[in-house]
Amino acid sequence: MGRYVARRLLQMIPVFIGSTFLIFAMMFALPGDPVRALMGDQAFDPAVVEAIRHDRGLDLPLWQQYLKYLFELVQGNFGTEIASQRPIADIIAQAFPVTIRLTLFAFTFTVVVGIGLGIIAGLRPESVRDRGLLALTLVLISMPSFVLGYLMQYLFAFKWGVTTPTVQDSESFGDLLLPAIVLGSLSLAYVARLTRTSMAENLRADYMRTAVAKGLPRRRIIGVHLMRNSLVPVVTFLGTDIGNLMTGAIVTEGIFNVQGVGDAIYEALFRREGATVVGIASLIVLVYLLASLLVDLLYAVLDPRIRYA
Amino acid sequence: MRGAKSAKWVAGAIVVALAATACGGGSGEEGKKNPAGKPAGYVSIDVGEPQKPLIPADTNETNGSYVIQSLFTQLLDFDAKGEIVYTNAESVETTDSKTWTVKLKSGWKFHNGEAVTAQSYVDAWNWYANIKNNQQNSFWFADIAGYDDVHPEKGDPKADKMSGLKVVDDTTFTIELKDKVPYFNYKLGYATFAPLPKVFFDDPKAFGQKPVGNGPYKFEKWTHKKLIQVAANPDYQGPNKAKNKGIQFKNYATLEAAYQDVVSGNLDIIRQVGPTDLPKYKQDLGDGAIEQPYAAIQSLVPAFYSKTFKDIDPKVLQGLSMAIDRETITKTVLNNTRTPATSFTPPQVKGNQDLGTDVFTFNPAKAKQLITEGGGVPENKMFIQYNSDGGHKEWVTAVCESIRKATGVDCVGDAKPDFPTDLEARDNDQVKSMYRGGWVADYPVNVNFIKELYHTNAESNNGRFSDKEIDKMMEDADKASSLEDAVKGYQAVEKKLLEKMPAIPLWYYRINGGHGKGVDNVAVDFHGDLELTGVSVK
Numbered sequence: 001m002g003r004y005v006a007r008r009l010l011q012m013i014p015v016f017i018g019s020t021f022l023i024f025a026m027m028f029a030l031p032g033d034p035v036r037a038l039m040g041d042q043a044f045d046p047a048v049v050e051a052i053r054h055d056r057g058l059d060l061p062l063w064q065q066y067l068k069y070l071f072e073l074v075q076g077n078f079g080t081e082i083a084s085q086r087p088i089a090d091i092i093a094q095a096f097p098v099t100i101r102l103t104l105f106a107f108t109f110t111v112v113v114g115i116g117l118g119i120i121a122g123l124r125p126e127s128v129r130d131r132g133l134l135a136l137t138l139v140l141i142s143m144p145s146f147v148l149g150y151l152m153q154y155l156f157a158f159k160w161g162v163t164t165p166t167v168q169d170s171e172s173f174g175d176l177l178l179p180a181i182v183l184g185s186l187s188l189a190y191v192a193r194l195t196r197t198s199m200a201e202n203l204r205a206d207y208m209r210t211a212v213a214k215g216l217p218r219r220r221i222i223g224v225h226l227m228r229n230s231l232v233p234v235v236t237f238l239g240t241d242i243g244n245l246m247t248g249a250i251v252t253e254g255i256f257n258v259q260g261v262g263d264a265i266y267e268a269l270f271r272r273e274g275a276t277v278v279g280i281a282s283l284i285v286l287v288y289l290l291a292s293l294l295v296d297l298l299y300a301v302l303d304p305r306i307r308y309a
Numbered sequence: 310m311r312g313a314k315s316a317k318w319v320a321g322a323i324v325v326a327l328a329a330t331a332c333g334g335g336s337g338e339e340g341k342k343n344p345a346g347k348p349a350g351y352v353s354i355d356v357g358e359p360q361k362p363l364i365p366a367d368t369n370e371t372n373g374s375y376v377i378q379s380l381f382t383q384l385l386d387f388d389a390k391g392e393i394v395y396t397n398a399e400s401v402e403t404t405d406s407k408t409w410t411v412k413l414k415s416g417w418k419f420h421n422g423e424a425v426t427a428q429s430y431v432d433a434w435n436w437y438a439n440i441k442n443n444q445q446n447s448f449w450f451a452d453i454a455g456y457d458d459v460h461p462e463k464g465d466p467k468a469d470k471m472s473g474l475k476v477v478d479d480t481t482f483t484i485e486l487k488d489k490v491p492y493f494n495y496k497l498g499y500a501t502f503a504p505l506p507k508v509f510f511d512d513p514k515a516f517g518q519k520p521v522g523n524g525p526y527k528f529e530k531w532t533h534k535k536l537i538q539v540a541a542n543p544d545y546q547g548p549n550k551a552k553n554k555g556i557q558f559k560n561y562a563t564l565e566a567a568y569q570d571v572v573s574g575n576l577d578i579i580r581q582v583g584p585t586d587l588p589k590y591k592q593d594l595g596d597g598a599i600e601q602p603y604a605a606i607q608s609l610v611p612a613f614y615s616k617t618f619k620d621i622d623p624k625v626l627q628g629l630s631m632a633i634d635r636e637t638i639t640k641t642v643l644n645n646t647r648t649p650a651t652s653f654t655p656p657q658v659k660g661n662q663d664l665g666t667d668v669f670t671f672n673p674a675k676a677k678q679l680i681t682e683g684g685g686v687p688e689n690k691m692f693i694q695y696n697s698d699g700g701h702k703e704w705v706t707a708v709c710e711s712i713r714k715a716t717g718v719d720c721v722g723d724a725k726p727d728f729p730t731d732l733e734a735r736d737n738d739q740v741k742s743m744y745r746g747g748w749v750a751d752y753p754v755n756v757n758f759i760k761e762l763y764h765t766n767a768e769s770n771n772g773r774f775s776d777k778e779i780d781k782m783m784e785d786a787d788k789a790s791s792l793e794d795a796v797k798g799y800q801a802v803e804k805k806l807l808e809k810m811p812a813i814p815l816w817y818y819r820i821n822g823g824h825g826k827g828v829d830n831v832a833v834d835f836h837g838d839l840e841l842t843g844v845s846v847k
Contacts, residue, residue, distance in 0.1 A: 032729025036736065038360060038445065041747060042369055043761055043768040045448040047462055052443050083360040085514070086533065094533060157573060165569035166561075168346065170535075257566040259534050266562075270698070271360070272729055 027274035034272035099260035106184035118195025239295030350554030362517025366437035380522035391753030603837035604750035617742035624683030660755030673715035
């Protein structure tokens with residue numbers, strides 16, 4: 001187990017280097033010079049543009065810039081933004097906790113409500129409440145998050161006046177409730193459907209019949225025997241979903257004006273702040289990697305037949 | 310059981326993660342005092358995060374300018390009509406347009422108590438102009454004698470002071486220019502000419518995060534990407550003393566989110582209503598809706614190096630201009646957010662004139678005739694380059710449609726994904742035929758819309774228009790000894806421009822913003838900024 005985790009952690013290094021280099025190269029390949037863009041379409045002095053480019057090392061070839069970046073990153077230095085001249089670590093430290101909170105909130109919502117709905121529907125396949133769930137999740141899956149976002153904003157803030165239309169304080173949990181629900185609702189639909197299908201299938205499995213024949217109490221049959229096996233595909237989905245939620249937050253954060261990663265990365269992309277984009281993106285890559293490791297470890301909990309050497 | 314062990318491990322990790330993020334929430338306490346987190350008597354406006362540190366000569370985008378203008382006061386400013394209003398200066402005078410004498414009002418202080426003296430201005434300007442400091446607006450000082458010593462085109466500066474700036478006494482200094490510039494005093498109203506206190510020179514970097522100015526507001530705090538807060542300066546002596554207790558510049562990710570907040574009362578002022586809300590904003594905001602023209606113009610600029618417009622007969626461009634139905638497009642596609650242009654300069658600037666021409670009037674028959682007379686558009690096809698992140702697609706399509714219908718010339722929009730890409734194509738002479746040009750007044754004189762755009766050596770002349778006769782006329786107009794003569798000279802240039810057509814003016818901008826019920830007296834200045842000092846809180 002320990003060796004397995006260590007090996008997985010070591011594997012992250014090449015993946016991390018590879019992905020940062022790819023993003024770095026893509027930012028480099030994008031047309032548009034960040035320093036020139038700072039000047040807008042008003043008059044400017046090209047000598048100043050050249051001087052700033054030189055000071056920031058932007059006139060070096062790609063590989064030199066990348067090595068320099070990586071060298072500094074190893075020392076824990078994310079670099080400095082071209083325009084604002086602020087340390088990128090500051091920008092990340094400000095944006096990440098907000099998005100992580102939003103993501104965890106949405107994730108909890110997805111897990112609790114999604115699995116709950118899935119269980120309710122899955123225990124009685126083809127019943128009215130099952131059909132109802134399928135219809136509801138179909139609506140959620142087919143509705144883009146910005147439509148849902150504006151709809152919720154309209155209903156809750158303008159129609160009923162229970163909340164403010166945008167988040168006033170990105171650090172307050174109460175304010176994040178609405179965006180978290182919007183963000184989580186798409187995954188919620190998938191989770192509910194996955195749980196429902198997987199349970200409905202396993203209900204007919206041999207071991208279920210055995211459990212019933214043994215005369216086990218119903219709570220134990222469903223809670224331990226049925227749930228444990230049915231949750232394997234759901235956990236797989238949830239693992240990759242953490243990363244998806246973080247990146248998916250971009251749209252939701254825009255609608256509700258949450259100053260998180262989405263806002264930061266959009267702005268950085270727009271201004272060609274390569275180092276900021278790479279910094280944020282590589283952290284998201286890390287989140288993905290760690291989440292998938294967690295999922296793999298959870299398999300063993302759910303299904304003891306799966307073992308890691 | 311192995312599985313159970315790792316389950317504990319996982320659960321532990323989740324608890325740690327949750328605890329870590331919950332701890333970070335402590336810093337939000339300040340904002341929880343009231344729902345919007347705004348002190349009483351303050352006014353909030355949707356001004357986003359400035360791109361750069363707050364140094365006057367390093368800021369020319371609107372977000373930063375708003376904050377700079379609230380913190381710093383230059384020698385003079387302009388009223389709504391574009392006339393000079395003296396703020397920190399008592400007078401700015403010249404007899405020959407070459408040597409200017411500035412007298413300061415006495416008793417002015419920076420927010421840290423230091424007196425604003427002639428030296429504060431001279432030191433600041435020398436620092437701004439120095440190439441070593443990489444200030445974006447350094448070229449604004451290029452008129453001053455000795456600029457080339459501190460800002461050579463290549464290499465290190467030869468001096469750290471411009472010879473043209475001389476301190477006479479505490480409240481007087483003189484500016485000697487390289488050549489006559491009859492409208493130089495108008496340039497002094499630009500935010501770049503602000504003075505700096507001595508603390509600046511100790512640590513410019515720290516100053517950029519926490520500026521000390523001499524303006525109507527004092528810096529309070531800057532929570533990056535969230536808000537900047539400034540408080541009214543009680544000791545301010547200028548004519549634009551704040552009528553409110555302070556301003557909160559709040560960052561919004563989208564125009565729509567800001568608009569929602571104005572409607573629901575969580576934000577006081579929005580500078581620009583987004584296209585989706587334009588049709589209903591007057592209904593939503595009632596008296597709070599703002600619709601006012603300002604000194605800015607949008608044009609189509611032909612690239613004179615392109616296959617399409619190389620050695621083109623100006624008649625063709627006049628014809629294309631007449632093929633555009635400005636009236637209908639501004640009314641329908643642009644929702645009345647623009648006013649059709651009738652000249653190369655907007656009405657708010659000194660020297661704007663009636664050109665007495667029908668070149669800007671929609672006339673398909675004459676348009677067709679002029680294009681034929683001029684030899685037609687090569688390959689009968691043209692492109693209009695624009696950046697698709699700025700809401701230009703709709704009108705570019707409409708203009709093309711108008712041209713196609715009226716003249717049969719095939720016209721296609723050439724979309725660039727964003728502004729940096731668009732600018733790069735312009736800089737590198739890669740525009741296929743035309744690009745979308747926009748210009749907002751730096752100072753309210755017609756020179757700003759003519760010399761900066763159409764002089765052969767102008768930095769913003771991305772169409773590479775070049776005409777010796779017109780260059781000569783501009784240089785002659787600059788030699789005038791009075792502002793009136795210079796303006797007249799440029800009026801003559803403008804008439805000549807009509808014959809050469811370096812651009813096709815489309816329309817003048819209007820600001821379509823609004824404010825909520827909590828505030829009043831929101832006015833717009835000549836370059837479209839809202840005048841925050843005059844805003845009163847109900």
